[in-house]
Amino acid sequence: EDQVTQSPEALRLQEGESSSLNCSYTVSGLRGLFWYRQDPGKGPEFLFTLYSAGEEKEKERLKATLTKKESFLHITAPKPEDSATYLCAVKETSGSRLTFGEGTQLTVNP
Amino acid sequence: GAVVSQHPSWVICKSGTSVKIECRSLDFQATTMFWYRQFPKQSLMLMATSNEGSKATYEQGVEKDKFLINHASLTLSTLTVTSAHPEDSSFYICSAKLAGQETQYFGPGTRLLVL
Numbered sequence: 001e002d003q004v005t006q007s008p009e010a011l012r013l014q015e016g017e018s019s020s021l022n023c024s025y026t027v028s029g030l031r032g033l034f035w036y037r038q039d040p041g042k043g044p045e046f047l048f049t050l051y052s053a054g055e056e057k058e059k060e061r062l063k064a065t066l067t068k069k070e071s072f073l074h075i076t077a078p079k080p081e082d083s084a085t086y087l088c089a090v091k092e093t094s095g096s097r098l099t100f101g102e103g104t105q106l107t108v109n110p
Numbered sequence: 111g112a113v114v115s116q117h118p119s120w121v122i123c124k125s126g127t128s129v130k131i132e133c134r135s136l137d138f139q140a141t142t143m144f145w146y147r148q149f150p151k152q153s154l155m156l157m158a159t160s161n162e163g164s165k166a167t168y169e170q171g172v173e174k175d176k177f178l179i180n181h182a183s184l185t186l187s188t189l190t191v192t193s194a195h196p197e198d199s200s201f202y203i204c205s206a207k208l209a210g211q212e213t214q215y216f217g218p219g220t221r222l223l224v225l
Contacts, residue, residue: 032212043203043216044154046112051212087153091212096142097169098214100153 006101023088133204140206
C-alpha cells in the first residue's frame with residue numbers, strides 16, 4: 001500500500017528564514033510526485049510535478065527535489081504570503097489515484 | 111491555464127434534501143475527474159473517479175447511491191448528495207486531469223452544511 005508521510009506537521013518561520021519541508025513516500029513504482037499548496041477554505045493549488053529521482057523544479061521562492069525515497073520542498077527567504085498548508089501526493093505506476101500526505105502547515109511571521 | 115471551477119462555493123440545506131455540486135474544467139478537456147472530501151485539519155480523501163461517458167468508480171466505503179456522480183461531457187462533472195444528513199457536512203473538492211497527463215488540477219471546493 002502506498003504511504004506518504006510529511007514532516008514537520010507544522011512549521012513557523014520568520015520572514016526571510018529559509019527552510020525545507022519533507023515528504024517521504026513508499027510506492028511500488030512511482031509515476032509522479034506532486035506538490036500542492038492549500039489555503040484555508042480553498043482547493044489545493046498545483047505547484048510541481050516530479051517524475052524521477054534527481055529531478056528538480058523551481059518557482060519563485062520554492063524549489064522541489066526528488067530522490068527515490070523522499071522529496072523536499074525548499075522555501076528560500078519566505079514571505080508571510082507563503083503561509084499555507086503544503087500537500088505532497090504520489091501516484092503509482094499501476095493506478096490513477098493520488099495518495100496524499102497529511103500536509104505541513106507553514107506559518108511565516110513578518 | 112488548467113482552471114477548474116466549482117459551483118456553488120457553499121450551500122446550506124435541510125436534512126433529507128438533495129444537493130448538486132458542479133465541477134467544470136474551464137480551459138481544457140478533462141477525460142478524468144475526481145471527487146474528494148476533506149474534513150477539518152485533515153488531508154483529502156478520494157471519493158470517486160469518473161471518466162467521461164462512463165460510470166464512476168467509487169472508493170471503498172463510499173456509497174454510490176448516496177453520492178451520485180455524472181460526467182456527461184469533457185468539461186463537466188456533477189456530484190449529487192442525495193438525502194443529505196448532518197454527517198454529510200464537509201468540504202467537497204473536485205479535480206480534473208487531461209488525457210495523457212498525470213497532474214490533477216483542483217477546483218476551489220464546495221462547503222456543504224446540512225442542518
